[in-house]
Amino acid sequence: MTHFPAAEILSVGSELLTGETVDTNAAFLAGELTRLGFEVTGVRQLPDDLATLRDAFAEARSRSPLVVATGGLGPTHDDVSREALAEALGEQLTRDPALEAALRERFRAYGNMPEANLKQAMRIPSAQPIPNPIGSAPGWWVDLDGRVTVLLPGVPSEMRRMWSEEVAARLTARFGVQPPHVRVVKTFGVGESALAERLGSLLTEPPHGVRVGIYARDDGVNVRYTTRTDAAAADRLAAAACELLESDAYGTDGADLADIALHALARRGARRLATVESGTAGALAALLSDAPQESGLMLLGGLVLPAGTDASTAPAAPAADATLCVDLDAPDGHGRSRVHVWLDGRPSVQARWVRVHGSGPQRLRRAAYAALDIVRRELR
Amino acid sequence: MTHFPAAEILSVGSELLTGETVDTNAAFLAGELTRLGFEVTGVRQLPDDLATLRDAFAEARSRSPLVVATGGLGPTHDDVSREALAEALGEQLTRDPALEAALRERFRAYGNMPEANLKQAMRIPSAQPIPNPIGSAPGWWVDLDGRVTVLLPGVPSEMRRMWSEEVAARLTARFGVQPPHVRVVKTFGVGESALAERLGSLLTEPPHGVRVGIYARDDGVNVRYTTRTDAAAADRLAAAACELLESDAYGTDGADLADIALHALARRGARRLATVESGTAGALAALLSDAPQESGLMLLGGLVLPAGTDASTAPAAPAADATLCVDLDAPDGHGRSRVHVWLDGRPSVQARWVRVHGSGPQRLRRAAYAALDIVRRELR
Numbered sequence: 001m002t003h004f005p006a007a008e009i010l011s012v013g014s015e016l017l018t019g020e021t022v023d024t025n026a027a028f029l030a031g032e033l034t035r036l037g038f039e040v041t042g043v044r045q046l047p048d049d050l051a052t053l054r055d056a057f058a059e060a061r062s063r064s065p066l067v068v069a070t071g072g073l074g075p076t077h078d079d080v081s082r083e084a085l086a087e088a089l090g091e092q093l094t095r096d097p098a099l100e101a102a103l104r105e106r107f108r109a110y111g112n113m114p115e116a117n118l119k120q121a122m123r124i125p126s127a128q129p130i131p132n133p134i135g136s137a138p139g140w141w142v143d144l145d146g147r148v149t150v151l152l153p154g155v156p157s158e159m160r161r162m163w164s165e166e167v168a169a170r171l172t173a174r175f176g177v178q179p180p181h182v183r184v185v186k187t188f189g190v191g192e193s194a195l196a197e198r199l200g201s202l203l204t205e206p207p208h209g210v211r212v213g214i215y216a217r218d219d220g221v222n223v224r225y226t227t228r229t230d231a232a233a234a235d236r237l238a239a240a241a242c243e244l245l246e247s248d249a250y251g252t253d254g255a256d257l258a259d260i261a262l263h264a265l266a267r268r269g270a271r272r273l274a275t276v277e278s279g280t281a282g283a284l285a286a287l288l289s290d291a292p293q294e295s296g297l298m299l300l301g302g303l304v305l306p307a308g309t310d311a312s313t314a315p316a317a318p319a320a321d322a323t324l325c326v327d328l329d330a331p332d333g334h335g336r337s338r339v340h341v342w343l344d345g346r347p348s349v350q351a352r353w354v355r356v357h358g359s360g361p362q363r364l365r366r367a368a369y370a371a372l373d374i375v376r377r378e379l380r
Numbered sequence: 381m382t383h384f385p386a387a388e389i390l391s392v393g394s395e396l397l398t399g400e401t402v403d404t405n406a407a408f409l410a411g412e413l414t415r416l417g418f419e420v421t422g423v424r425q426l427p428d429d430l431a432t433l434r435d436a437f438a439e440a441r442s443r444s445p446l447v448v449a450t451g452g453l454g455p456t457h458d459d460v461s462r463e464a465l466a467e468a469l470g471e472q473l474t475r476d477p478a479l480e481a482a483l484r485e486r487f488r489a490y491g492n493m494p495e496a497n498l499k500q501a502m503r504i505p506s507a508q509p510i511p512n513p514i515g516s517a518p519g520w521w522v523d524l525d526g527r528v529t530v531l532l533p534g535v536p537s538e539m540r541r542m543w544s545e546e547v548a549a550r551l552t553a554r555f556g557v558q559p560p561h562v563r564v565v566k567t568f569g570v571g572e573s574a575l576a577e578r579l580g581s582l583l584t585e586p587p588h589g590v591r592v593g594i595y596a597r598d599d600g601v602n603v604r605y606t607t608r609t610d611a612a613a614a615d616r617l618a619a620a621a622c623e624l625l626e627s628d629a630y631g632t633d634g635a636d637l638a639d640i641a642l643h644a645l646a647r648r649g650a651r652r653l654a655t656v657e658s659g660t661a662g663a664l665a666a667l668l669s670d671a672p673q674e675s676g677l678m679l680l681g682g683l684v685l686p687a688g689t690d691a692s693t694a695p696a697a698p699a700a701d702a703t704l705c706v707d708l709d710a711p712d713g714h715g716r717s718r719v720h721v722w723l724d725g726r727p728s729v730q731a732r733w734v735r736v737h738g739s740g741p742q743r744l745r746r747a748a749y750a751a752l753d754i755v756r757r758e759l760r
Contacts, residue, residue: 015595017420019411020602022404026425031399040397041432043425045406048593052421076576076594077584114577134715136573155596157715157739193516196456197494204457214456215395216535222400278681281669282662285684289661301658301685304665309681335514335537359537 004039004228005175006064010056012071012081013154016045025070025159036168037177038066048072053084061088061147066175068167071154073137075116081151082122082140089144091124099129099138106136127151130166132158141170148174181231183238187249188220188257188373189354195221195245202241207233218365219257220250220373250376258291261372264379265322266295268347274317275302278309279328283364284371312342321345324375328356328367337363341371349378384419384608385555386444390436392451392461393534396425405450405539416548417557418446428452433464441468441527446555448547451534453517455496461531462502462520469524471504479509479518486516507531510546512538521550528554561611563618567629568600568637568753569734575601575625582621587613598745599637600630600753630756638671641752644759645702646675648727654697655682658689659708663744664751692722701725704755708736708747717743721751729758 009029015021026043033040041064046056053072060067072081086093099121107113120137123129130139130150135158140151150167152159171177187195196203196214202223206212209229215222223241225234242249250260265273277284282304293299300317311325322345331337336355343349352374356366389409395401406423413420421444426436433452440447452461466473479501487493500517503509510519510530515538520531530547532539551557567575576583576594582603586592589609595602603621605614622629630640645653657664662684673679680697691705702725711717716735723729732754736746 013595014593016407017410017423018414018593018604019407019409020595020604021597022402022407024402027396027399027402029399030397030425034398041427043397045410045423047421075573078593114573116576117573133713155738156742157737160739161715193455193494193497196496213394213398213458215393215400217401224398224400282665282682282684285662286666289684289686299686301683301689302662303681304662304669304684305681306669306679333513335541357537358535359540362536 004037004180005066005177006041007033007038007066007068008041008060008064009033009043010053010060010067010069011043011045011154012048012053012069013045014047014049014078017047025154025156028156028160029068029070029163032163032168033066033068035179036172037179038171038175048078048080050080050084050087053081054087057085057088057149061149065147066171067147067149068152069150070152070159073120073139073151073153075114075120075136079119082119082124085140085142085149085151086124089124089126089142091126093122093124095121096123096129099123102138103136130162132162133165134158134161139167141167143174181227181234182253183225183234184253185223185238185241185245185249186220186251186255186257187223187245188369190221190245190248192216192221195223198244199223199241202237202244206237210234210237212237218362219369247377247380250373256292257369257372257376258287259294261375262288262291262295262297264376265347266297268379270297270322270345270347272298272300272320272322274300274320274323275325276305276311276314276316276323277302277326277328277368278305278311279307279330280304280326280364280367283361284324284326284368287365287368287372316344322347324371326367326371328364331359331363335359337367339367339370341374343375343378347379349374384417384560385446385557386421387413387418387446387448388421388440388444389413389423390433390440390447390449391423391425391534392428392433392449393425394427394429394458397427405534405536408536408540409448409450409543412543412548413446413448415559416552417559418551418555428458428460430460430464430467433461434467437465437468437529441529445527446551447527447529448532449530450532450539453500453519453531453533455494455500455516459499462499462504465520465522465529465531466504469504469506469522471506473502473504475501476503476509479503482518483516510542512542513545514538514541519547521547523554561607561614562633563605563614564633565603565618565621565625565629566600566631566635566637567603567625568749570601570625570628572596572601575603578624579603579621582617582624586617590614590617592617598742599749627757627760630753636672637749637752637756638667639674641755641759642668642671642675642677644756645727646677648759650677650702650725650727652678652680652700652702654680654700654703655705656685656691656694656696656703657682657706657708657748658685658691659687659710660684660706660744660747663741664704664706664748667745667748667752696724702727704751706747706751708744711739711743715739717747719747719750721754723755723758727759729754
């Protein structure tokens with residue numbers, strides 16, 4: 001089996017350790033690194049503390065050829081990721097005149113640069129700057145002793161842009177990685193244990209060289225086959241799982257439940273769709289806003305009603321052919337909620353009750369996906 | 381300064397390392413542990429791998445008196461958190477007849493229990509079971525050699541319920557922790573660097589025993605003072621920061637921007653509020669659904685229009701006194717987006733343009749908060 005280089009992710013920021021912010025950066029980077037062909041072997045969230053970070057950089061570099069860190073590159077006194085990596089490598093920080101000039105130029109439009117930002121122009125000799133087109137913190141690319149350490153800012157929009165414009169391509173070239181062959185079977189309406197039971201050996205006995213995982217997401221339970229060596233085996237497993245699960249599997253790989261439901265509506269003659277929802281805080285409207293716009297169906301938008309309002313009393317959008325309606329009840333004592341779903345107009349679907357599990361925003365998103373799943377099943 | 385016992389969080393699940401799921405459990409637990417009076421010194425996301433987990437449990441237990449782990453307690457073959465902790469402690473797993481009986485009872489309603497679930501009845505001698513009222517995986521409470529390790533399931537709704545019904549109180553009693561004194565100053569409309577510059581020594585030179593942090597959230601930049609020893613100093617700092625920042629600070633501690641805007645509307649005579657938004661995927665409706673319902677204002681719900689639709693052409697809800705309207709433009713090349721905000725009816729606010737930074741769902745939520753901030757500022 002070909003080697004996947006190990007990668008570790010360090011997310012820096014005391015706010016991650018007090019629960020003030022959720023670390024979406026780590027999930028983004030983990031997904032990207034996996035897709036490129038690395039194996040992410042660990043993620044850590046660490047405080048803005050010089051000694052802790054220095055040790056964490058040294059440990060991660062000793063274990064893994066690639067370390068990607070985000071956060072701690074800001075201008076304030078508690079941003080110490082540069083200092084920590086410098087100490088871990090035994091190098092001195094000095095001010096880079098080119099970085100300083102770029103920073104001063106950037107601030108010209110807003111007036112004078114705060115002196116605090118000068119620390120963002122500091123670097124060690126081994127660090128190559130990574131440009132940040134939308135923020136003041138440049139990143140660092142450090143390739144030393146056969147190991148690469150990348151520092152990126154913690155602001156998600158800056159980090160993501162620098163990743164896609166610069167870092168991803170450099171990593172692919174530097175490590176010669178190749179994306180693994182991944183097949184995902186996407187299901188809705190069946191719990192994780194029940195699905196595992198039905199899949200049997202398709203889950204527990206993959207052939208040599210194929211790894212299998214199962215996990216619950218808001219859009220259903222996914223079964224994932226990953227391989228470097230036997231693409232045909234992964235394809236066979238995915239096809240066998242789909243056949244076994246029949247209509248409980250809605251697709252593979254990039255299949256999108258919203259997109260599938262919209263195509264089903266379009267196929268049955270709908271041209272303009274509206275939504276009415278209560279108790280979901282607009283989760284259905286949010287999902288449809290993100291859905292691919294490839295079905296030809298025009299989305300007119302939707303009405304979001306407070307919890308407890310009966311969606312059937314709301315006026316339908318006059319221009320809509322079909323209106324998808326969702327009422328989500330409050331959860332019972334066992335963490336289950338009833339969802340009432342129907343489709344008015346042409347085509348139409350009679351009201352159905354289904355249950356969703358979970359709490360918080362997950363509960364709302366699952367209710368919205370449950371509505372789309374009913375459309376998919378009923379209008380096939 | 382009183383001691384805050386150190387706590388580490390381990391989130392178990394290979395799906396966290398492939399980016400398939402975002403680790404919201406760690407953020408929840410970090411917030412809860414901090415609130416109880418622990419100091420969270422690190423969080424790790426780890427794969428479903430026996431040797432990796434065994435080492436991680438041993439390391440974390442050697443450093444910290446409390447380790448809280450979530451995930452890896454399911455019935456499938458790759459759930460190995462129990463086995464890993466057993467190995468780290470050198471104890472044997474045996475089936476607990478009481479746990480087995482409870483599991484079989486739980487499954488009676490659904491038919492026979494899948495045999496795979498029997499592993500959820502296994503425990504080591506040191507583990508006390510923690511009941512799971514809404515799932516099949518009991519937790520473990522292991523108090524050994526003066527150190528506590530807690531295992532909880534990874535399903536967020538199960539984990540949160542077990543935390544609040546059982547674990548939080550046991551931890552408080554076991555460690556005798558006391559909540560720290562925390563004061564948070566909440567601001568909107570000023571960036572992190574500019575805010576740091578304005579705050580000066582209120583940020584960089586807190587008195588002995590007071591820790592200060594600054595971080596950007598969707599509802600603005602927060603400044604947080606934490607102390608165990610000098611509550612009066614933290615109160616003074618928070619008051620001084622509020623005075624210095626004038627109307628850019630909208631409140632302290634639990635202050636909620638949506639709640640403040642709703643109260644401002646109610647004070648100006650509005651009784652029924654509707655919303656119309658385009659380009660935000662319903663972010664404003666979602667925020668208002670979560671807002672405290674204490675203003676007396678009735679929320680009629682809102683209309684969510686596709687991006688590019690002009691919200692001013694939408695019909696107002698007939699029963700509304702006031703309709704808050706938000707149009708969010710597409711982002712420019714620098715990661716900034718323009719938001720157009722106005723309030724129709726009584727009271728009314730003339731249209732304003734503001735800018736928000738960021739991408740993805742963050743961009744949408746920030747646009748919604750920007751609309752509420754305009755209401756707050758204009759109707760004071």
